[in-house]
Amino acid sequence: MTGARRKTMTHNHPARSRAQLTCSAVRVQRGETVVLDGVDLTVSPGSRWAIVGENGRGKSTLLQVLAGLLTSDEGRVQRIGSLALATQEMPDQDERTVGDVIDGHLAAARAALRELDDATAELADGVPGSDEKYSAALDLVQILDAWDADRRVDVALEGLGAQTDRTRPLATLSVGQRYRVRLAVLLSAGDDFLLLDEPTNHLDLSALEFLTSRLRAYPGAVVIVSHDRALLSDVADTLLDLDPTRDGLPRVYGGGYAGYREGRAAERDRWEHEYAQQQSEQTRLAQDLSEAQNRLVSGWRPEKGTGKHARATRAGSLARAVHRRQDELDRHRITAPTPPQRFTMPELPAAPGVTLVRTDQVQVDGRLTDPVDLSLDSGDRLVITGDNGTGKSTLLAVLAGTLEPTAGQLHRARKARIHLLQQESRHPLHRRARDVYAAHTARLVTAGLLRADEVLGLSALGLLSSREQNKPVGDLSMGQQRRLDLACALAARPHALLLDEPTNHLSITLVDELTEALGATRAAVVIATHDRQLRRDVRTWPTLTLAAAVTTRSVPRS
Known part of the structure; x- marks a missing residue:
């Protein structure tokens, strides 16, 4: 299954209000490298999720796990409804035309219209049971909004600045042009879940504005992987952050992009505060231990004339004090991992009036x-x-x-x-x-x-x-x-x-x-x-x- 084709899971047709896409405790490991760990996600109909994080944090991998193209090493993924995935990569060799791509993505809508035509004919001929067949076919056409499917594709092709000539071979298009064709049909197919990996690549300003409006109005749920802060701000209502945290687990932030920024900053402040506290306590305990060891070496010796028993007793108590401080130091190891660095802008010079x-x-x-x-x-x-x-x-x-x-x-x-x-x-x-x-x-x-x-x-x-x-x-x-x-x-x-x-x-x-x-x-x-x-x-x-x-x-x- 390539990124250029629509991936439908569990049901051949949209489940709409019954649609479900969840994962719990997902873990993916490559050799000794843990790519994902402890990922929990519940994508409900109509929700807008964004997955963020530095390069190499597993964002694209998580999309493939959600789509069923990759099986996680641990955890559970459940999908009910239809799902479409657009990866960043586009195949170099593709003998199809633009029209072939459109036909492939609208196959369900075309089949539903043919089934309705057949049911209509049978109903007109009075075939027994044709009324139930007609009702079911009509319901499916309405769910898929099949009558309007081709018009939606044409609007999306125009809006994204994509190739509108359906006879044009994909092999004659640039990577960016092929990407826009694929994105147009995915936006128009009406799946329950639309998963997009860096969808703003290859788009100019007008195409970005069109994409933003379509994602906000999309009838199903949307999950995007993106570094485009404007897209995140305009579309996402919930963000999953895969960047490092105090406990190594991903964080979910509500309140859109603004909520993510506020929550992430607060999380980082707590992390740095906890780390600093543990470092300070570790330094204090290490100093106490050092002082106790020094006393054990020289400070316990009593003045001349003191009995040997008193000396031995004092030596034992100092040794026990050293052991207590060593045990306390061991118990208070730094458990908070080192927080990520903060960017520090240097003081740049001014030349007033120049x-x-x-x-x-x-x-x-x-x-x-x-x-x-x-x-x-x-x-x-x-x-x-x-x-x-x-x-x-x-x-x-x-x-x-x-x-x-x-x-x-x-x-x-x-x-x-x-x-x-x-x-x-x-x-x-x-x-x-x-x-x-x-x-x-x-x-x-x-x-x-x-x-x-x-x-x-x-x-x-x-x-x-x-x-x-x-x-x-x-x-x-x-x-x-x-x-x-x-x-x-x-x-x-x-x-x-x-x-x-x-x-x-x-x-x-x-x-x-x-x-x-x-x-x-x-x-x-x-x-x-x-x-x-x-x-x-x-x-x-x-x-x-x-x-x-x-x-x-x-x-x-x-």
């Missing part, structure tokens, strides 16, 4: 056709938006000084430190992350851009664990490489921080922490992004929208 960079009618042939006038002062904020290909990344490179404009003028303050976080990581894959960071900061010091006493240790930023720092860059996940890129950008202590799609590959928690930090820093910040939630979070910032047409556009000063 214009850090200014452009006058700047253009780059073939890449930035819209002449840009802007002035970025210390502490300014700016969001750059525009369709793909309008030159957002190019403009950031010009501002950073890594790309020369082919027209117009660029003026930069002589001692201004301006650093660009690019979309793609460019570090040597064979070098350890900590060595890459150390070499980067050393170059900054050598170039006179940073004083030696300004260099931050990589651990101080809370972006990579010690274990991750010791890995070659090529062994890091995309999210971890992105964290290393961010660390290098912040290490420069820039007066102006330029960020190109900064939320790419980052966890929800880190994005929230980074967004808050960017709003508070004294440095100037420029963001180019399509991230809908990030744009909502910085909606009060001045905005520069780039267009393909050659027009002059000035940036409002903050």
Whole structure:
């Protein structure tokens, strides 16, 4: 069963109000690695669930378990009703046409209409028992909303910007185009449970808005795996968090995305408080033990003239005190696991009254056709938006000084430190992350851009664990490489921080922490992004929208 086909479980037809999808105590293990453990989930008709967590936490695996494509090592899964699953992967070799995909997903609706036609004919001919057959066929057609099935598909294809030519072979479509075709038919088929893995991939803004509206209006239940905070905020009412917790078990948060953020923050605060308390108690008990041992070695000796019996008695009591403190220390071992790191934004410098960079009618042939006038002062904020290909990344490179404009003028303050976080990581894959960071900061010091006493240790930023720092860059996940890129950008202590799609590959928690930090820093910040939630979070910032047409556009000063 591939992700491009509809997976129906238990019943061939929707069960509607009787539909059920539950799992209890689900555990999945691969070799010595526990992928999922202690997962409990009850998806009721009409509910909207989201599964969140860092890369590698088992989100996609859980969808496959729910769909019945993967059997868990422990636990129980129950499915009643029809179910459709869309995975992230799309098959490379597929000889079907767009119409074949639509026909496959609407097969139940087509069969129900044929059965109704047959029952109608028999009823007209007075065939015995035809009235019951007709009533059952009509009920099924109404449950499936079969009369409207093809129209729903056409609307969804248009809304998602998918290929509408039903004779078009899938093999001639891009991965994104095939994905949108599949998503359109799944949204239209009307299954009891719709399971979607990162459904916002390959969608532009209008398609994202259409998807959001359809998921909110979907007649069945929806379970999505996504890092798209806007989708989570607009659709999900309950979130299952697979990230680490104090007891190692997943957490369920109600109240939508806002409830998840509040609950997750409270959970993390409790975890850190408990860990700190246990550490403090462990330190105190260890100190008590050390003092008791010191007394046993030297402090028990009485003054000269004291009898041997008194000395022996005192020695025994001190030894017993040492044993008591050792037992107490053993009983109070630290049971709370080490909490995950928090991102710590370094203090970035301000240069009050200084214009850090200014452009006058700047253009780059073939890449930035819209002449840009802007002035970025210390502490300014700016969001750059525009369709793909309008030159957002190019403009950031010009501002950073890594790309020369082919027209117009660029003026930069002589001692201004301006650093660009690019979309793609460019570090040597064979070098350890900590060595890459150390070499980067050393170059900054050598170039006179940073004083030696300004260099931050990589651990101080809370972006990579010690274990991750010791890995070659090529062994890091995309999210971890992105964290290393961010660390290098912040290490420069820039007066102006330029960020190109900064939320790419980052966890929800880190994005929230980074967004808050960017709003508070004294440095100037420029963001180019399509991230809908990030744009909502910085909606009060001045905005520069780039267009393909050659027009002059000035940036409002903050």
